[in-house]
Amino acid sequence: MLSVIKIGGGAGINQRAALSDIADAVARGEHVVVLHGCSDATDRLAADLGQPVRHVVSTAGVRSRYTNAEALRTFMMAALRVNAEIVRTLQNQGVNALGLSGLDGGLLRGPRKEALRIVEDGRQRIIRDDFTGRVERVNTALLHLLLEQGYVPVIAPLALADSGEAVNVDGDRAAAIVASALLAETLVILSNVPGLLADMHNECTLVTALSAAEISQYETLSAGGMRRKLIGAREALCGGVRRVVLADGRVEHPLQSALAGRGTVIA
Amino acid sequence: MLSVIKIGGGAGINQRAALSDIADAVARGEHVVVLHGCSDATDRLAADLGQPVRHVVSTAGVRSRYTNAEALRTFMMAALRVNAEIVRTLQNQGVNALGLSGLDGGLLRGPRKEALRIVEDGRQRIIRDDFTGRVERVNTALLHLLLEQGYVPVIAPLALADSGEAVNVDGDRAAAIVASALLAETLVILSNVPGLLADMHNECTLVTALSAAEISQYETLSAGGMRRKLIGAREALCGGVRRVVLADGRVEHPLQSALAGRGTVIA
Numbered sequence: 001m002l003s004v005i006k007i008g009g010g011a012g013i014n015q016r017a018a019l020s021d022i023a024d025a026v027a028r029g030e031h032v033v034v035l036h037g038c039s040d041a042t043d044r045l046a047a048d049l050g051q052p053v054r055h056v057v058s059t060a061g062v063r064s065r066y067t068n069a070e071a072l073r074t075f076m077m078a079a080l081r082v083n084a085e086i087v088r089t090l091q092n093q094g095v096n097a098l099g100l101s102g103l104d105g106g107l108l109r110g111p112r113k114e115a116l117r118i119v120e121d122g123r124q125r126i127i128r129d130d131f132t133g134r135v136e137r138v139n140t141a142l143l144h145l146l147l148e149q150g151y152v153p154v155i156a157p158l159a160l161a162d163s164g165e166a167v168n169v170d171g172d173r174a175a176a177i178v179a180s181a182l183l184a185e186t187l188v189i190l191s192n193v194p195g196l197l198a199d200m201h202n203e204c205t206l207v208t209a210l211s212a213a214e215i216s217q218y219e220t221l222s223a224g225g226m227r228r229k230l231i232g233a234r235e236a237l238c239g240g241v242r243r244v245v246l247a248d249g250r251v252e253h254p255l256q257s258a259l260a261g262r263g264t265v266i267a
Numbered sequence: 268m269l270s271v272i273k274i275g276g277g278a279g280i281n282q283r284a285a286l287s288d289i290a291d292a293v294a295r296g297e298h299v300v301v302l303h304g305c306s307d308a309t310d311r312l313a314a315d316l317g318q319p320v321r322h323v324v325s326t327a328g329v330r331s332r333y334t335n336a337e338a339l340r341t342f343m344m345a346a347l348r349v350n351a352e353i354v355r356t357l358q359n360q361g362v363n364a365l366g367l368s369g370l371d372g373g374l375l376r377g378p379r380k381e382a383l384r385i386v387e388d389g390r391q392r393i394i395r396d397d398f399t400g401r402v403e404r405v406n407t408a409l410l411h412l413l414l415e416q417g418y419v420p421v422i423a424p425l426a427l428a429d430s431g432e433a434v435n436v437d438g439d440r441a442a443a444i445v446a447s448a449l450l451a452e453t454l455v456i457l458s459n460v461p462g463l464l465a466d467m468h469n470e471c472t473l474v475t476a477l478s479a480a481e482i483s484q485y486e487t488l489s490a491g492g493m494r495r496k497l498i499g500a501r502e503a504l505c506g507g508v509r510r511v512v513l514a515d516g517r518v519e520h521p522l523q524s525a526l527a528g529r530g531t532v533i534a
Contacts, residue, residue, distance in 0.1 A: 045344075048316055073348065077312075080347035081340065084425070084433065087370045092431045098372040098409075103354045105365040105418055142365075145416060149408075151372055158351070164359045166351065 002031040002147075004184045004241075005255060006175035008191035009037025009082065010225075013249040018190055019086065021255030022152075023093035031147050033178060034097075034154045036086055037171040039065070042078040049074060056118040056127065063224040064132065067168045072131040075168050076158060083156040090152060098151040100142075102135065102159035103166055107143075108174060110136035112161035133159050133167030135174050138181035172225075176232030180239025187236045188258045189229050190249030195264030196226060210266045212237040233266045243267045269298040269414075271451045271508075272522060273442035275458035276304025276349065277492075280516040285457055286353060288522030289419075290360035298414050300445060301364075301421045303353055304438040306332070309345040316341060323385040323394065330491040331399065334435045339398040342435050343425060350423040357419060365418040367409075369402065369426035370433055374410075375441060377403035379428035400426050400434030402441045405448035439492075443499030447506025454503045455525045456496050457516030462531030463493060477533045479504040500533045510534040 003025070007018050026032055042065070046053045051074060054066040067075055083099040090097035102108025112133040115126050146153050155178065157171040172189055179187040196218060198205040207218070215234045222230060226246075233244040247263030248254060257263070270292070274285050292299055309332070313320050318341060321333040334342055350366040357364035369375025379400040382393050413420050422445065424438040439456055446454040463485060465472040474485070482501045489497060493513075500511040514530030515521060524530070 076351055077344035077348050080351060081344050084343055084347060084368060084370055088427065088431070088433050091370060091373060091427055096372055099368070099370070101351060101354075101366070103351055103358060103366070105363055106358060141416075142418075145412065149412060151409075160355065160358055164355070166355050 002033070002182055002184045003186045003188060004033045004035065004175055004179035004182065006035045006171055006187070006189045007037070007086070008189070008249050009039045009041060009171065010192045011040045012192040013190065014251065014254060015086070016089065017252055018249060018254045019089050020093065021253055023090060023095050025255065026095050026152060032152055033143060033147070033182065033184070034086065034152065035157065035171055035175040035178060036082055036154065037157060038075070038079040038082040041082050042075050045078045046071070046074050056116065056120070059117045059119055059124060062227055064170070065168065066127070067131045068129045069131065072166065072168060076166060079156040079158055083154055086154050090154070096151050097154050098146060099154045099156065101156040102169065102174070105139050105142045106160055107139045107155065108135045108159040108169065109162065110134045110159055112163050112165055112167050131165060131167050133161045133169050135159050135169050135177045138178055140181045143178075143182060170228050172229045172232040173235065176236040177239070179236045179241045183240050185242050186259070187233070187241050187244045188255060189232070189244070189246050190254050190258065191225065191229070191246070192250055193226070194248045195246040196222070196230070200226070207264050210264060212266065215266065237266065269300070269449055269451045270453045270455060271300045271302065271442055271446035271449065273438055273454070273456045274301065274303045274353070275456070275516050276306040276308060276438065277459045278307045279459040280457065281518065281521060282353070283356065284519055285516060285521045286356050287360065288520055290357060290362050292522065293362050293419060299419055300410060300414070300449065300451070301353065301419065302424065302438055302442040302445060303349055303421065304424060305342070305346040305349040308349050309342050312345045313338070313341050323383065323387070326384045326386055326391060329494060331437070332435065333394070334398045335396045336398065339433065339435060343433060346423040346425055350421055353421050357421070363418050364421050365413060366421045366423065368423040369436065369441070372406050372409045373427055374406045374422065375402045375426040375436065376429065377401045377426055379430050379432055379434050398432060398434050400428045400436050402426050402436050402444045405445055407448045410449060437495050439496045439499040440502065443503040444506070446503045446508045450507050452509050453526070454500070454508050454511045455522060456499070456511070456513050457521050457525065458492065458496070458513070459517055460493070461515040462513040463489070463497070467493070474531050477531060479533065482533065504533065
């Protein structure tokens with residue numbers, strides 16, 4: 001059984017607990033591919049470098065990090081260091097983790113968003129110096145090669161754009177396409193909320209179960225991060241993944257809880 | 268035929284030209300493993316972060332970067348970004364490059380130098396917060412697995428210490444032990460000098476050929492970087508590597524020139 005596990009990069013995520021759960025799963029003989037975010041680490045590095053952190057809102061209403069050339073360098077360093085720290089922590093727990101970014105072996109490829117249509121102060125404008133992209137192709141042969149030899153791939157949210165640049169990609173959607181490409185049984189997305197909330201300001205309004213068909217009714221109601229998670233969940237289920245669990249990454253046993261069905265189970 | 272190529276991280280290295288030569292070699296069907304340094308990138312990042320760069324001189328007279336916990340984080344970020352940029356550049360030239368640090372799959376392992384005996388202002392003192400180490404073991408199975416599938420491994424100078432930490436390792440000596448472990452035909456070390464100089468202040472005094480037995484007479488005469496290169500060369504030749512070339516990384520065709528024997532050829 002193969003699970004793809006995305007560990008969010010937001011503040012408050014209990015990364016150590018998630019990695020400890022992953023080590024237990026691997027010890028039980030499960031195949032695991034890990035993806036991770038790095039938003040908190042990127043913000044902190046940008047602050048240390050005295051760089052402003054900017055976000056933009058697309059005309060579709062999705063908020064995302066604005067990544068010009070300078071911000072891309074910062075993002076890359078933060079992402080790759082988070083990746084290396086995850087690998088090191090897993091190695092120290094007996095897991096033969098191996099870190100990759102989407103550049104390595106052309107693992108994650110797709111178009112760079114050449115022009116980003118955003119809304120700023122109520123007006124539309126186009127940004128052309130943004131280094132973000134979308135993953136369309138996964139080098140599954142590389143992942144299978146590593147999994148067969150007992151390695152646990154740990155993937156940073158960077159892709160190799162068709163135009164040759166390194167680009168920042170959304171970790172949730174990257175996890176979804178990796179899960180689809182590998183036909184994973186389960187995709188677990190751990191973040192700093194308990195799952196999908198009917199009212200995003202009230203953690204007691206957790207939606208515990210959802211069918212793929214019901215996703216769209218929540219998509220437009222959700223903001224930034226959750227909206228991308230729902231889009232990812234839909235893409236993963238369409239791609240053949242059996243079950244997506246959006247779960248709380250702040251708890252003591254985040255992966256164990258998620259696999260036991262705590263969170264929002266979408267199937 | 269397998270070559271291990273170390274691209275120095277010092278200022279002035281023509282990295283783009285070295286990578287272009289590597290792409291040509293790979294296109295000719297040669298097997299290549301790349302290691303790289305990152306000293307210039309680390310110094311620049313440390314400056315951007317307002318961190319002091321410190322070096323220490325061991326009692327044996329070898330100068331090296333002082334890497335406390337903060338400096339290690341900076342070193343990791345610089346090393347991993349240089350790694351990703353090399354991978355990206357090679358991918359854009361049709362080479363299926365795949366970046367690894369010594370943490371990945373436990374690729375490079377060995378002891379952390381728990382206590383570093385240094386000389387400061389003429390006095391000996393011991394430093395215990397230094398995160399540097401020495402590579403003693405190489406996961407050759409991983410490198411063979413990747414080479415057999417047509418990937419070109421690109422290795423950053425970080426190792427997984429036996430005590431569990433990430434450590435900064437000397438790139439030249441890491442390249443030497445990788446070359447030995449793989450029984451490479453040739454180890455090429457590209458740096459910002461033409462090779463071994465009889466008089467280090469005069470580039471016209473290049474030593475063009477040297478036997479393994481003659482290395483020791485130059486070892487004590489050489490400073491910092493060149494001394495480590497000679498130690499690495501000796502270790503590589505003892506380990507079964509046929510030929511080590513210390514060559515100029517600042518020229519138009521650094522690898523082509525080195526393989527043609529320009530530089531210091533040690534065999």
